[in-house]
Amino acid sequence: MIEIFGVPLPSLMGQLTLGLVNGSFYAVLSLGLAVIFGMLHIINFCHGACYMLGALFTWMAMEYFGLGYWWALLLVPLSVAAIGIVLERLLLQRLYKLDYLYALLLTFGIALMIEGGFRYLFGATGKPYSIPDELTGALDLGFMFLPKYRAWVIGASLTVCLFTWYMIEKTRLGAYLRAATENPKLTQAFGINVPVMVMLTYGFGVGLAGLAGVLAAPTTQVSPLMGSNMIILVFAVVVIGGMGSILGSVITGLGLGVVEGLTKVFYPEASAVIVFVIMAIVLWLRPAGLFGKGA
Amino acid sequence: MQSTEYLRVSSLHAFYGESHVLHGMDFTVRRGECVSLLGRNGAGRTTTLRAIMGLTGKRTGSIMINGREAVNLAPHKIAQLGVGYCPEERGIYSSLTCEENLMLPPKVGSGGMSVEELYEMFPNLKERRHSQGTKMSGGEQQMLAMARILRTGARLLLLDEISEGLAPVIVQKLAEIIQTLKQRGYTIVLVEQNFRFAAPLADRMFIVEHGQVVAEIAQHELQEKQAFLQETLGV
Numbered sequence: 001m002i003e004i005f006g007v008p009l010p011s012l013m014g015q016l017t018l019g020l021v022n023g024s025f026y027a028v029l030s031l032g033l034a035v036i037f038g039m040l041h042i043i044n045f046c047h048g049a050c051y052m053l054g055a056l057f058t059w060m061a062m063e064y065f066g067l068g069y070w071w072a073l074l075l076v077p078l079s080v081a082a083i084g085i086v087l088e089r090l091l092l093q094r095l096y097k098l099d100y101l102y103a104l105l106l107t108f109g110i111a112l113m114i115e116g117g118f119r120y121l122f123g124a125t126g127k128p129y130s131i132p133d134e135l136t137g138a139l140d141l142g143f144m145f146l147p148k149y150r151a152w153v154i155g156a157s158l159t160v161c162l163f164t165w166y167m168i169e170k171t172r173l174g175a176y177l178r179a180a181t182e183n184p185k186l187t188q189a190f191g192i193n194v195p196v197m198v199m200l201t202y203g204f205g206v207g208l209a210g211l212a213g214v215l216a217a218p219t220t221q222v223s224p225l226m227g228s229n230m231i232i233l234v235f236a237v238v239v240i241g242g243m244g245s246i247l248g249s250v251i252t253g254l255g256l257g258v259v260e261g262l263t264k265v266f267y268p269e270a271s272a273v274i275v276f277v278i279m280a281i282v283l284w285l286r287p288a289g290l291f292g293k294g295a
Numbered sequence: 296m297q298s299t300e301y302l303r304v305s306s307l308h309a310f311y312g313e314s315h316v317l318h319g320m321d322f323t324v325r326r327g328e329c330v331s332l333l334g335r336n337g338a339g340r341t342t343t344l345r346a347i348m349g350l351t352g353k354r355t356g357s358i359m360i361n362g363r364e365a366v367n368l369a370p371h372k373i374a375q376l377g378v379g380y381c382p383e384e385r386g387i388y389s390s391l392t393c394e395e396n397l398m399l400p401p402k403v404g405s406g407g408m409s410v411e412e413l414y415e416m417f418p419n420l421k422e423r424r425h426s427q428g429t430k431m432s433g434g435e436q437q438m439l440a441m442a443r444i445l446r447t448g449a450r451l452l453l454l455d456e457i458s459e460g461l462a463p464v465i466v467q468k469l470a471e472i473i474q475t476l477k478q479r480g481y482t483i484v485l486v487e488q489n490f491r492f493a494a495p496l497a498d499r500m501f502i503v504e505h506g507q508v509v510a511e512i513a514q515h516e517l518q519e520k521q522a523f524l525q526e527t528l529g530v
Contacts, residue, residue: 172398178390179399186386189348190400191374191447 002143007265013144015261021150021219023257024157025051025212029234030241030249031161032208035168037243038181039201042092042103046111048231050206052224053080054213056118059129059222069132073214080210081203088202093195111227118224126221153215160211161250168246177201236279242289252290300359301326301451301482302347307356307366309346309506316342318506319356324451329473329483331493333528334503340486341383343503344453348380349373360451376451377404379444383455383486387436389429393420396428397443404448413442416472434465441472451482458492466492490528502527 002009029051036044057076061067067075087110095102131149138145168174180187180194188194213227220226234253241252256275263271270277282290302324309317317339324330332340345351347358349370358365360376374380379400388396397410397420414421417438423431431439437457444452458466466489473496476483487493493500494517502510504527512520 175391175395175399179388182388182390183386185350185370186380186382187399188370189350189374189380189382190444191371191403192401193371195369 005266010144012265013146015265016258017144017146017150017154017261019258019261019264020254021153021257022260023254024154025216025230025253026234026237026257027161027250027253028157028208028212028215029230030237030253031164031246032205032212033234033238034241034243034246034249035164035208036202036205038246039177039198040092040096040103042095042100042107044202044205045104045108045231046087046114047107047206047209047234048227048229049111049114050080050084050209050227051213051216051230052118052227053083053114054210055129055217055220055222055226056122056213056224057210058214058217059127062129069214069218072217073211076214077207077211080213081207084206085199085203088199092202093199096198111231115224115228122224124223124225126223126226129217129222131218149218153219156215157212160208164208165246165250233275236275238289240275240279240282240289242292245289245291248289248291299326300324301328301361302484303357303359304343304347305357305359307343307346307354307358309342309351310353311342312352316351316506317346320346320503320506320508322501322508322511324482324484326482327477327480328498329477329485329496331485331487331497331500332503333487333490333493333500335528336488338503339506340503341455342506344380344382344455344484344486347373347453348378374400374449375403377449378451378453379403379447379449381440381444381452381454381457383459385436385440387428387431387439389427391428392424393426393428393431393435393439394424396439397424397446400443400447402448404450407448408445410446413446416445416475417442434461437461437465437469441469445476450480451484452476453484453486455486456488457485458487458489470496490524 004012029047033044033047036042054076057079058069058072061072061076091106092103095106135149135152138147139151168177176187176192176197180192180197184194216226237253237256238249240256241248256278259278260271260274263274300323304320304322307317307320308315320339320343322330332343334340342351346354347365349365349368354366356366360373360378363376365373365376388399391399397413419435420439420442423435428439429436441454441457457469461469470492473483473485485493485497498514500512501508502512510523510527512524
């Protein structure tokens with residue numbers, strides 16, 4: 001059997017794809033954070049809770065309504081986005097004129113309430129969610145077996161990230177978004193309804209978190225606590241990538257997933273902290289992050 | 296004269312937070328007229344334009360635009376009444392290319408100029424259309440800030456210090472463009488520091504001091520009011 005640095009190739013590739021899967025979640029989540037930060041200038045602390053809602057709604061759709069994975073993939077991100085829009089209209093929009101710390105505290109409080117509420121309802125134990133029939137099994141690539149669901153998560157996440165990047169950088173709507181990010185008042189004075197764009201941007205950002213939750217449901221135990229575990233890592237990813245850069249957050253997310261996966265192979269003891277070690281080094285050498293613009 | 300009145304600002308007060316900047320501005324602009332707001336720095340001319348666009352803090356009084364009350368409208372609703380605003384700092388977006396800047400403002404009226412027409416009027420913009428907005432020269436940025444509001448079909452143009460800091464040849468070019476726009480029937484409010492630029496273009500001039508209009512001078516009165524202008528504006 002082929003070995004690389006004493007590790008059998010299939011197990012190395014296995015960890016690599018697992019790393020890419022985790023990296024895909026980091027990428028989609030930090031992309032949502034970056035989009036929200038760019039437009040609203042707030043750090044969305046309830047992003048992890050929205051990710052959890054995505055996974056839990058997926059499980060609930062199956063449990064209570066008999067709606068399978070593909071329906072969940074369509075409906076759950078939309079309902080998480082709708083919840084985000086309601087939060088923005090009712091609460092967040094009242095804080096834009098104040099220091100950003102208020103929005104941070106508000107979203108943190110919302111995250112605690114959502115998690116606490118669902119923990120009360122469902123308990124903290126994880127609930128299994130099975131992989132849809134179409135995506136069970138593995139592809140034989142010759143040098144390794146690639147589970148179909150892992151391939152799907154990576155492919156779907158990359159497509160979503162690419163789509164988001166294209167929308168923002170190459171379309172007219174994206175030009176509105178970039179303009180409103182740079183100079184919201186003037187953009188509104190040109191006749192563009194900036195408050196509605198801000199609302200939809202927030203909905204889109206948390207909808208992405210919901211989508212990541214749907215994709216994650218079959219890969220993990222669905223539990224009300226899965227968001228808070230994830231979000232700490234994602235914030236580290238955002239710090240490493242630099243706040244507000246679309247492409248940067250995607251590349252950093254995927255890259256760190258891979259680094260984490262490889263650490264599990266070569267030095268498992270460090271795999272839980274490697275992302276934070278990298279964060280410390282990046283903060284030391286490049287405080288604005290790898291893709292950040294200035295400090 | 297009611298029907299030909301395009302903009303009427305009456306007893307307009309405006310605030311930035313606690314500070315009271317406009318103290319009852321009163322003036323009217325007739326359809327197709329070009330007026331200039333003249334005055335010293337800090338007199339409240341820029342604030343007047345910003346207040347018309349809804350970009351200041353609290354406003355009281357009345358702003359009638361083409362027969363519609365605008366004092367309580369949000370900025371995007373005011374723009375949609377057919378108003379084009381060119382801010383003092385030009386407001387070119389660095390995250391957009393020249394052409395994206397040009398195409399950004401949505402249509403707010405019919406009969407805006409086509410992109411071809413604008414490229415003919417401002418040939419530099421065509422050459423630089425793929426450049427990042429803020430990588431262009433000051434003159435090009437000013438042309439772009441003008442061009443992008445002409446595309447939208449706005450009939451009332453609020454132009455803030457468009458000649459500021461530009462080379463004489465470019466200021467001359469801008470004066471020609473304002474003349475063309477006057478011929479095409481645009482209603483124009485020029486806020487100017489540069490009296491020599493504004494004087495030949497404006498049908499009427501309003502002298503602004505301490506957030507109020509203190510004098511109105513028609514084009515034909517320029518000669519006789521020379522001494523007064525010298526005293527108030529230092530020109």
